[in-house]
Amino acid sequence: MNKQVDYIIVGQGIAGSLLSHFLLKAGKHIHIIDKGHEGAASRVAAGIINPVTGRRIVKSWKIDELLPFAAETYQELEHLLGIPVFIKKNIIRSFENNKQFTDWSVKSGREGMSQYMSDEYDASQWKGILDEPYAWGEILRSGRVDVAGFVEAYRQYALEKDFLNEVIFDYKAIEFTGDKITYKNIQADKIIFCEGWKSAANPYFDYLPHEAAKGEVLIIRIPEVKFDKLVKMGVFIVPIGEERYWVGSTYSWDDLDTIPTEKAKGNLVKRLKKALKSPFEILEHHAAVRPVFKDRRPMLGVHPEFPQLAIFNGMGTKGASLTPFWANHFTEFLLGNLELNKEVDIRRISFVV
Ligand SMILES: Cc1cc2nc3c(=O)[nH]c(=O)nc-3n(C[C@H](O)[C@H](O)[C@H](O)COP(=O)(O)OP(=O)(O)OC[C@H]3O[C@@H](n4cnc5c(N)ncnc54)[C@H](O)[C@@H]3O)c2cc1C
Incomplete structure (x- = not known):
């Protein structure tokens, strides 16, 4: 045996990377x-x-706990890796009509919500650059990882420290x-699978209710425009x-692959x-698949039959805020x-052989 470790981690997306970070810290x-x-x-997110999502204008699940923890973790990683990771920038959002804006405005005055939303944003500087909607609002404490x-x-860090095989x-x-x-x-105590949507093809975890969603994105250049939000x-x-x-x-829930399509490009x-x-100008066009399970919650835990196998997955559409x-x-x-939180514990799914 050449190497003995506590855990083998399969997959080094945001899930595998952050889990590795905390295990190493421990x-x-x-x-x-x-x-x-x-x-x-x-790679494409x-x-x-x-923090504020949906037609019903609600706080994202557990955001009061998730956000400060994410900010602290990303700051730690910025020190470790020497690169910016969490770029704090608010989101400005448009409203098409009075009803939408009034709903927003009322909610923004409520306790617990006002820290995340505002019904005031002066978009006059974007006249002629952005369309003119009925009104604008601003989502506070938001940003981009x-x-x-x-x-x-x-990956580079793990390669240098010799704990990653490609x-x-x-x-x-x-x-x-x-x-x-x-x-x-x-040799290890456990293998922890952090394979993203590919876990649907893992013979030990394919019984889980995968509902992965393909997503496509464009990278564009807008010359001489500098949105600060x-x-x-x-x-x-x-x-x-750099103007990008x-x-x-x-x-899309049907064609689960990572091939960019003309249909999605046209839509975007x-x-x-x-x-x-x-x-x-369109510079790039990418596609990838979000790892989503039926109840849209993370999927964490140990295999019901093989305790040496575990899974850390299901970050869905919100990997940046959920994963830390x-x-x-x-x-x-x-x-x-x-004990694992019941909402994310793999044991909420019955194991059928
Ligand atoms: C179009 C799009 C837009 C998104 N936008 C956002 C956003 O704005 N904000 C947000 O928070 N989230 C967003 N997401 C969701 C976010 O990307 C995911 O939640 C997150 O990236 C999932 O990370 P992961 O590590 O679980 O999976 P992945 O990033 O898919 O990583 C899995 C890794 O496992 C490896 N792997 C799998 N199987 C094997 C194997 N058998 N052997 C070796 N390696 C293996 C793969 O190579 C890969 O590196 C978006 C997703 C998409 C597709």
Whole structure:
């Protein structure tokens, strides 16, 4: 046996990276296996953190706990990796009519909501650049995590420290040895799968109710325009530096692959043209699949039959805000310091052989 570790982590998107970070902080030895982010959601996500969502204008699930924890974690990682990770920038959002705006305005005055939303935003500087809606509002304490930049920097860090192999994981090479597990030349207490949507093809976890959602995005250049906030106007327009903007996204539950399509591109361009009156140039077009389960909650826990196998997945559409908190929660569970929260525990799903 060449290497003995506490945990083998399969997958190094935002989930595998943050789980590794907390396990290492807890003094555990780990080894990561990831072929290289091929089709990873973490490579195409804008990483938007939006505390107020939905038609009903509600706070995102557990955001009061998630947000401060995420901010602290990303700051820690910025120090570790020497790159900016969490870019705090508010979101401005448009309203089409009086009803929408009044609903927003009323909610923004409510206790617990006012810290996240405002019904005042002066968009006069964007006249002729953005469409003129009925009204604007602002989402406070929001921002963007540079997910792609973070996972790439963490990959380099793991390679330098020699705890990552760039290969595809081979399920057939798993050997159960007593209460341990062996994978090729590595022995571990557990293998933790952080494979994103690819977990649907994992023979140990394919019984889970996967409902992954493909999404497509554009990277565009808008010459001589400098939005200092994220714009939500039928589509998200997110500044990513040097006149470049992330535009997204689409949702599709049918064609689960990472191939960009003309149909989705047409949809994005149409929505973008409605919002943006300035000329723009399309630089890139990407597709990836969000790891979503039926009840839209994270999926954490130990396999019901093989306790040497575990899963940390299901960050869905909100990986940037959810993952820090739940990676820490799962680490504390593995250390024996807490019970898994029932809403995210894999045991909420019956195991059918
Ligand atoms: C279009 C789009 C827009 C999004 N926008 C946002 C947003 O604005 N804000 C937000 O918070 N979230 C957003 N998301 C969601 C976010 O991207 C995900 O929640 C998050 O990236 C999931 O991370 P993950 O690590 O679980 O999965 P992934 O990023 O998919 O990573 C899984 C990793 O596992 C590896 N892997 C899988 N199987 C194997 C194997 N057998 N062997 C080796 N390696 C393997 C893959 O190579 C990959 O690197 C968006 C997603 C999409 C698709």
